[in-house]
Amino acid sequence: MTSSFNRREFAQLTGGLLAALGIVAPTGEALAEVRLGKPEPFSFDGLIAAMKEKAAKPYVPPKTRASDILDKIDYDAHWKIQFRPDHTLELGGGKAPIRFFHLGRYFKDPVGINVIDGNTAKPVLYGPDYFDMPKDSPARELPKDIGFAGFRVMEEGEKKDWLAFLGAAYFRSSGELDQFGMSARAVAIDVAMPTPEEFPRFTDFWFAPLETGTLTIYMAMDGPSITGAIRMDCDRSKGVVMDISAHYFMRKDIARLGLAALTSMFWFDELNARNGKDWRPEIHDSDGLAIWNGNGERLWRPLNNPPTVMTSSFVDQNIKGFALEQRDRNFDHYQDDGVFYEKRSTVWVEPKGDWGPGTVQLVEIPTDDEIHDNIVAYFIPEKPAKAGDEVAVDYRLHWVAEEPYVPPVARVWSTRAGMGGVPGQPRPKGVIKFVVDFEGGGIGKLGQQDGVEAVVEASSGKISGVYTLPVVGTERWRAVFDFTADGTAPVEMRLFLKDKTATLSETWLYQYHPGTLVPLD
Template sequence: MLVRPTRRDLLKVIGAGGALLLAGAYSPLAFAGVRLGPRQRFSFELLREQARQRAAVPYVAPRIPDVDLLYGIDFDSIQKIRFKADQTLLGKPAGRFGVQLFHPHRFASKPVQIYLVEKDQARELPFSTDLFDYDTPGLAGKLADHSGFAGFRVMDPAPAKTDWLAFQGASYFRSAGVHGQYGLSARGIAIDTATPRPEEFPDFVAFYLDQSADEGIIVYALLDGPSLAGVYRFTCSRSRPVLTDVHAELFVRQDIGRMGIAPLTSMFWYGENNRRRSADWRPEIHDSDGLALWTGAGERLWRVIENPPVVKTSSFVDFNPRGFGLSQRDRNFENYQDDGAFYDRRPSVWVQPLGDWGEGAVQLVEIPTDDEIHDNLVAYWTPKESVRAGSAWTFDYRLHWGDDEPFVPDLGRVRNTWKGRHGIAGLSAVHAAQLAAGVKFVIDFSGGALAQLEQRYDLTPVITTSRGRVDQMHVLKVVGTDRWRASFDLYVEGTDPVELRCYVRLGEQTLTETWLYQYIAAPA
């Protein structure tokens, strides 16, 4: 939602205020481990003004102290630096969610300031090596004058030692969801993703942590980057699913070609639809297996994720979308066989716009990968209106971190997608020369009105293709299950992408969401 700048004069951020602590009262600012900075007046309005003022002047990249030393803190070294549990912040009184801090390292080297908030006051927690245990001799002494942390994580109440929310690296944050298993991440903003211009990664440069939320924590964040500055309020609830209400106000420094709102970042190497891309013994490896969309017009869509040969960007034009998300619908351990990464427990994330977002598009970026260590998926909303220097934008949305998308429709939903040799099973080899230009798709649906149906033969698959032709279209119930299977053969020449759609209906009644797939034939 575009907010036009006003003519009101810029307010000056007010400095330190008066006394706050009451004698004998607990306060999250009463932190004994390290001397806190001076008290400052704090409010969202003051933080917003800081962001506005930053955007009014040229961007200055943060200085990274000890950059050579931090580069030596690689993945193995990070594991040997531990935040001291007895220094946990905000964990009192009993039952509160504590906070532990991340040490800077090679992959998160830019300093982040951490402030503790109570009512209208905030105090900075300076970086101190006294907060960490180091297994590497001499490292603490070399970092004694470092200027910031790498981020923080929010812990479950003691005596639990688990965390459920983390902010670390550029504008990334994520939740472990209901199963305590981290997976995909959210980001504050995406700038020029998958465009000819280099992608920009603005940073959260300061966090203000507020314990006043009853079931979680409120995080205020200041964001800065070459193209914009911004201020965020995250109201994070330890519910089932975990909820994060996001209020973002953005001030644009320079024209932006593509601004991605509520971006999600995930990983898809291979699934049942493209196992031939695998070099691994495990049947499937992915954090997300599809993009779910609920359009402003009410249509429910399921776009199957692929691992394409080249970078692909798909746009789903919409007006005031009701929601979208990257989902991990497959919850069957047998389909992953991974007892370390537990891909079957990875959370799905649904973006629920709060208020009108106007015209724009949900975009899905798929990047080739040959390993599970790379995040190769991005999904976000991009407004139709151009993002010009001097403009201001406000967005509100809620993130649902759970097993499934919320607001499940009374429709059959996609459960599996397979593709393989077309024609009639057992006969294709005989007619290979005649059938060389085709591929078979098989889609399983379940739920909604389908659950009430016994086997019958008058359900119709409605299939459209952007090019080529389809044949052998069928819908049958899978014997002994609650699933209905649609199948068809696609005949197409060349390697240009083919956009496919399929849903099932009975007469004029739509029974399922719409399955979407972008098929790219392998070169001959």
């Protein structure tokens, strides 16, 4: 899997439900405001230099304290430990209130929390009085200076959070539609490789004074093969936009270094709902990978819940952007009024500067439930990451309802599949029909007389019965084709719409696993 803890538990922890029973303040502890330690010099340049120096030394894993006690703080015990609002770290005159997470079974190693003042920073000093906890909570047995697991940033008024850092080098935002879903992480190391995946962790955070509409967070990252210094400027004026400047230093050779990594969940949608075991019509945080490649072509790859781990690579030069998107915003397609999948963020990666040659890689992992993050997407530079190398990358993350740079051509609206052939006639064995709808880019104004055609290709097998038509009562066009596989190996498909003079749509890409959508016999 792509994480070491249950994603549903993480969502509950970052969402923060108040415990209703048996919660009391630690005995003998007096209420207090945030306590800060002695100032130390701080600058981003200094942090970069420190992490470069650290990468030249052997990795020293964190020494977990009181591990046996932390093991007792499972999900149920953890969510009952509630942060005290009167200990909130107030930044920017209340524009970015920050609250902290307690340690537990899934988050055993503390992180440093610091507040910047000019060219110095003061650490936030932990105390058990920051939290309310039940009388029988194992947390009461922990050392009084055990530390914090992470933090979340609240909205003004402090009723909801919109940004959370908890676990490894992950972070999440509720985005434009105010609903937590997928995660981002600084890097992805050796995902879907024969060797175990590596999870470096954020070890320290520094909060800078707010400028207009922004919160600046600096992060130190450390792991067996890599260190990092990251600056993140968060803007909430429209959706949530993060400007990120990252410097990574290699301790060891890394076979697969994924930058600007995104992690999501896909179980099933309208295309493969037959394989779902749930009463809801669709369950996913994201339904496709979008790419804007260096040649200006827009690609849309619907996500799969494959029969085995699959890695797809999209080689490019000077990529303009990529995203894991949630395009389907119709509540009726999900029917879940508890977690609201239709409100999950699209997260778009916008490179800043020239990223050069490299590959967008998509990893899809089989899952049988919605609690697992089974989708990963990231960018791999063409140059291999070797011990002693520095990789510097700048980019912008958009946590939005709609991708920020909508193409001027039609986009994929939906992908469906069923039995091939013609209704009312004997259905040919082994034939599956694909139906792809497109909308936008002015395509709804075209009629049958305008010569709209579908160009369809497949890496193997036979394509037949291709046709297009406008969908009555909508602004959409539909492309239809039958496909006959010539084996059981995955098939790469490609489709787009055109007329006599121009391309009319983005390019639909799909990886078909014969027999998984409709039985072939």
